[in-house]
Amino acid sequence: MNALLRTLGLVPFFTQQLADAAVLQERVGRVMAVHRSGSTVACNSGDRVVELSSALRRKVAIARPTVGDWVILDxxxxxxxxVLERKSLFKRLGAGESNELQPIAANIDTLFIVTSCNEEFKESRLERYLALCAEAGAMPVIILTKADLVEDAETYVRRARKTKAGVPVEAINALDPASIHRLLAWIDKTSTVALVGSSGVGKSTILNTLAGRVLASTGEIRDDDKKGRHTTTHRELHLLPSGGLLIDVPGMRELRVADIDGAIGAVFDDIDTLAAQCKFADCRHETEPGCAVLRAIETGALDSRRLSNYKKLLRENALATASLAEKRAQGREFAKMVKEVKALKQKKGEP
Incomplete structure (x- = not known):
């Protein structure tokens, strides 16, 4: 295998999808960035700005190439x-009124979920990211920045660990290069890591430090509302001097979920385990007698906020998934109608 492609993260999972060895040497590449005018693809012959084939342009957004995808050029x-089969895909439901799933980054091995040790820290947001990470098929690592600005950073570490049993948590000072370089332990020579989190929490600073050069502008969280300014405006994959690749995903104010039933259960497996002990199989954990979940809240074994967020994500996911299913059904009906009209025209000899 070509050394450059291996450096870009080409592993047997992708090469096994290629029947022609010549394609591997000449036409296989990885999407490093997506722009309005095209995509930047790194391949053996160098970086190329390319367009989509007409067939890909007709596909739904989730099937079109995104940053991190391995692709075959014409x-x-x-x-x-x-677009080669993906081994993981971080996606979300489109913002606003959109009911279309949008790809954020493909073939991610590890997801760095970045938040700050201040009012910006919210367990419910972390749980949402963890559910999307579980659905994507990546490994999560929670990164707590600004640990140097609080008296007891360990409190935030404990809160973060409670969002999902076993999830690794790293507390760092984003302005201290030695502190940030501890994160390299989670990045091997062929792995791809994505940085996600709200704007202003230090993702760009982490990217610049690990890359050893300025790749993204940095900003601060505003003092009045603890919300950050958007400093990263597009997604781009970067090779790290120590090996591996890193992508800084722009801060997302709205992170809606859909089609992630199993992933929600994976993040809230403690609640699902308790639910299995409820008196009634269809217990909604509200006022039912013999509810093991409510009993755990009463004894302090379970936080009521966690149950509330679990129910919220389930409701949101159910509603969004139903809307997606309806939209897909409408799309199939429209395609069927178009096909029938074309067949009728051919039968009549019309162009």
Missing amino acids: ESLSRIET
């Missing part, structure tokens, strides 16, 4: 012809 090396 023979002219000017268009993306095929």
Whole structure:
């Protein structure tokens, strides 16, 4: 295998999808950035700004290439012809009124979920990210920044660990390079890591420090509302001098979920375990007698906030998934109608 492609993270999972060895040497590349005018793809012949084939342009957003995808270019090396099967995909439901799933980053091995040791820290937001990470098929690591600005950073570490049993938590000072370099323990030579979290929590600073050069502008969390300014405006994959790749995902104010039933259960497995002990199989954990979940809240074994967020994510996911299913059904009906009209025209000899 070519050394450059291996450095970019090409592993057997992807090469096994290629029937022609010549394609591997000449036409396989990785999407490093997506722009309005096209995608930057790194391949053996160098970086190329390419377009999508007409077939890919007709596909739904989730099927089109995103940052981190491995793709096959056409023979002219000017268009993306095929997107290889992904081993992981971090996605979200479109913001606003959109009911379309949008790809954020593909083939991510580890997700650095970044938050701050201040009022910006919220367990419910972490649980949302953890559910999306579980659905994506990546390993989560929670990164707590600004640990040097609080008297007891360990309190935030304990709170973060309670969001999901076994999740690794790193508390760092984003302005201390030695502190940030501890994160390299989670990045191996061929792995790809994505940085996610609200704007202003230090993602760009982490990226710049690990890369050894300025790749993204940095900003601060505002003192009045603890919300950050957007400093990263697009997603781009960067090679690290120590090996591995890193992507800083722009801060997302709205992070809606859909099609992640199993992932929610994976994050809230403690509640699911308790629910199995309830008196009634259809217990809603509200006022029912013999509810093991409510009993755990009464004894302090379970935080009521956690149960509330669990129910919120389940409701949101159910509603969004139903909307997606309806939209997909409408799309199938429309495609069927178009096909029938074309068949009728052919039968009549019309162009």
